[in-house]
Amino acid sequence: MPPSHQPSPTVLLPQLPPKTLVGIDLVAFSSTANFHGIRDLPGGWHFLYTGTTESFSLRCGAWFYVGDISTVGKGDNQTALVVAQGQQTLAPEIYIWKWNTDIESLSSLTGDSDSDRQEAMRYKANLGALWQSGGLFRYRSRVSPAMLSNKPGSAPAETRQAEEDEETEEDGRRDWRQLTDRLSPEILSRIIGEPEVDVDGHPRWMVTSASTANRDADHIPGVDSPAGEEETSPRKTLEQEKEFDFLPIDLKRTWREGAVGRERTEAAQDKSWALGDLVFKYSSRVSGEITIDERTGEAQLLGELQFTFIMVLTMMNFSCLQQWKRLLELILTCRRAILEREAFMSEVLRLLLRQLERCDDVEGGLFEIDGDEGGHFLRNLLTKIKRSVDEVIPKGTESMVKTELDKLEAWVKEEYDWELRRESIVRRGMLQLEDGEQIEMEMEDNDADEETGEYAPMVVDLGEHNNVSEEEQDEEDEASDLEDMRY
Template identity: 65%
Template sequence: MTSVSPSPTILVPHLPPKTLVGIDLITFTSTPNFHGIRDLPAGWHFLYTGTTESLSLRCGGWFFVGDIHPFGAYKKDESALVPAQHANSAPDVIVWRWNTDTETLTPLRASSDADKQKAMRHKANLGAIWQRGGLFSYRSRVSSLVQEAGRPAQFEIDEEDEAEGRQNWLDLTNRLSPGLLSRVVGDASVDVDGRSRWMVTSASTAQRDSDDIPGLTDTAQAAEELEKVMGEKESEFSFLPIDLKRTWREGAIGRERTEAAQDRSWALGDLVQQFSDADGEAQVLGELQFTFLMVLTLMNYSCLQQWKRLLELVLTCRNAIRDRESFMRDVLRLLLLQLKRCDDVEGGLFDLDGEEGGEFLRRLLMRFRRSLYEVVDGTESVVKSEFEKLEAWVKDEYDWELNREVFVRRGMVQLEDGEEVELDMHDNDEDDELGEYAPMVVDLEEGSAQGGEDSDDN
C-alpha cells in the first residue's frame, strides 16, 4: 500500500448511505463509499448528521483542528478541565463511529480498550480509504458540477470563492473558545486521542425556553427519553442571563430607572462585568456566533431566542455606542456577515420565527440608527461606518428603509371610490411615547377621595 501523509481528517466509518451530513456551512447526502472528510483547515468545525434532510433530529459536535493550547485550559469548577492539544502533535485524524442504536455519530472514547483498537485499525487503513476515493475533500461552499463530452462529471472549484467561504467561516467562529462552549453546552467529551467534542442537538434547550406545562410535560422523563435516543445525557444550555424587562441596577428609582429602561447600556455593562471586561465582550460576541450557527445548522429554537435577546440588548444601547465603540463595531460587522448567510437555513432564517419574520430586526435597526446619529452627532465613528454598510445591504437585499425620517407618519389617502381618509402610522410609538405609550397624568388625591366615597356608599 502506498504511504500517504495524512492531512487533518475526520473518519466516519460505517455511516449509512443517504444520511444527511453537514460540515460547517455545507450539507450533502452520504454515499456508500463515503468514509470521511479530509483536508480540514485549522480552526473550529461543526459536524452533524440527520436521518433525513428535514423533519428529523439533528445531532452534531464542535471540535477543533490544530493547536488548541493557546486557548488555555478552561476551569468550570475544581474538577472539570478541558484537555489541551499540543502544537507538535501529528496531523489530526479524528474517528467518530456511527451508533446504529441511537443513529448518531459518537467519538471513540479513551476509557474503552475496544475503542482504542478500533481507532488504531481505522487510522492504519487511512491510505487505502484515500486511494478508493472514500474521503470527501473539505469545501466551505458547494462546488459546481461540470459535465464535458466524453469525460466523467467533475466538480469545478472556484479558488477565489473557496477562499472567501473559508474566511467567512473563520469570521463566524473566531470568538468561540473551549471556555465558552463548556459554559454554554457543558463539559466536553474526550476521545481516544484526548480531543474534546461538545455535542449539541436540534432539541437542546435552555430552561427558560422549554415548555413546561403542568400535567402534560414531565421534564425529567423527557430528558431520560432523549438520553436513550442520543446515547448520552443531554445537557441544558447555560446562556448569558438576559432579562430585558429589568435593565436597571438594584435600588434604582425614578429618572435613573426610566433612562436605564430606554438605554440598556447599564445592563450590557453589568453582563460584561460578570467576566473581565475584555473577556465579557468576547463572551457576548462568541454567544452571538454560537447561537446563530446552531440555528443555521440544527434549526435550534432555543438558540434562535437567545440570538434575538442578545441583539435586542445590544441594539437598544445608546451610551455603549461611545463607551464600547470597538465592541459595537464588531457586533454590527458580525451581524452583517450572519445576515448574508441567512438563506442557508431551509426556507430562510426569518421564516423560522413564525409570523413576525424579520420585522423584529428591522425595528431594532431603525431604533439603533436613531440612537447612533444622536450620539455621534455628525462626527466620524467606526460604529457609524459599519452601520452604513449594514444599512446599505439590508436596503438592497430586503428593501428595508431604516431612516424613519423619510416616512410620512400621518396624511390623507384617497380610496378607490374617491373618499379621503386620514391614516396614522403607529410604528415606534413606544420610542416616541405616543399613542398607547403616551404618559398619563393621574391625580392621586382625587382618586383616593373618590375611593373613600365609594367605600362609604358600599
C-alpha cells in the same frame, strides 16, 4: 495518500448509512455508500452534524477544533483573552466518529476501553486505502453545481472545482472564520457543558436540534414527566441531555437594584447599564480581584452571538434563535455604549452583516422561521441604533461604529429595501382605496415612538400625603373615624 506523508486533518465516519444528511460548517449533502469521511480540514472551528432525513428529523452535531485550541477565541483583531485548555496533543488530527444505530447519531471512540483503542488503530491503518478509493470527501466551504454533479471524492471533479472557483472557496472559508472567530472552549463549555474526549484526546461539544435553555422550554405539568412512567429510550435521552446555559438577559429589567424615577426610565430606554453589568459579571479577574479585563466579558457576548446564529443556521434550533434575538435587542438599544464601548459595538455590527449575508442558508429562510415577526424585529432594532448613532456621534466625527453601521445600512437597503432613517419613513397618512374611499393608516408599533396608547404618559395625583406610608395613613384614618364616633 503516500505512506511517507503525514495525513491531513480528517474526520472518519465509519458505518454511516447512505442517504444520511451530513453537514460540515456551511455545506450540507446526502451521503453515499462510498462516503467514509472528510479530509483536508483547515485549521479552526468546525461543526459537523447529521440527520436521518434532510428535513423533519432530529439533527445531532458536534463542535471541534483543528489546530492549537489554546489560541482560539481572539478574533481577527486579537483583543480577547482565552485561557489555554490544558496540554495539546501532537498526534495526527484524525477524528473517528462511528455511527450509533441506537441513537441514530455519531459517537466518538474513547480511550476508556481497549476495544475502542484497537478499533481506532484499524481505521487509521486503513486511511490510505480510503484515500485511494475516493471514499474521503475533500473539505469545501461551498459546493458548486459542478461538484454536485459528481460523487464525493471524485478526483476529476476536485481538480475542475479547484480550477474554477478557488477564489469563491477562499471567500467561503473567510466567511466561516469570521462567523466563528470569537468561539472558545470556555464559551462552549459554559453554554453546552464539558466536552467528551475521544481516544486521541480531542474534545468535542455535542448539540442537538432539541437542545434548549430552560427559559425557552415548554413545561407542561403531567406531560413532561408523567407520573409512574420511566423513559429509558436512548433516543429520548439524547434529546433531553443538553440544556443550554446562556447569558442571563432580562430585557424587562435593565436598571440597577434600587434605581427609581428618572434613572430607571433612562435605563429602560438606553440599556447600556444592563450591557455593562453583564460584561462585568462575565469578565476575568487579573491579579485576584483588583483588575477587571472587560474585553473577556465582551468576548463572551460575541462568542454567544456567533454560537446561537450558527445553531440556527445549521440545526434550526429554536432556543438559539430566541437568545440571538435577546442579545441583539440588548446591544442595539444601547446609546452610551456607542461611545464607551466603540470597539465592541463596531464588531457586533460587523458580525451582524456577515450573519445576514448567510441568513438565506437557513432552511426556509431566517426571517420566515421566526413566525409573524420575521424581519420586522431586526429592522426595528437597526432603525433604533441608526437613530442613536446619528444623535450621539456628531457629524463629521470619525467613528468605527458609524463606519460599520453605514456598511450594514447599505447592504439591507440593497437586499431588503429597508429604510433605516426615521425621517424617510411615513408613519401615518391617508390611503386611497380602489373605490376612491380614503382611510387613515398608521404604522404598526408607532405608539412607542409617538408616546400614544399604552405608551402615553400618565399623570398620577400623589395627594397631600405623598410622603406618608400606607401604614401611617391607615392609622390616621382609623384615628379620624374614632374621633367622629365621639361626636
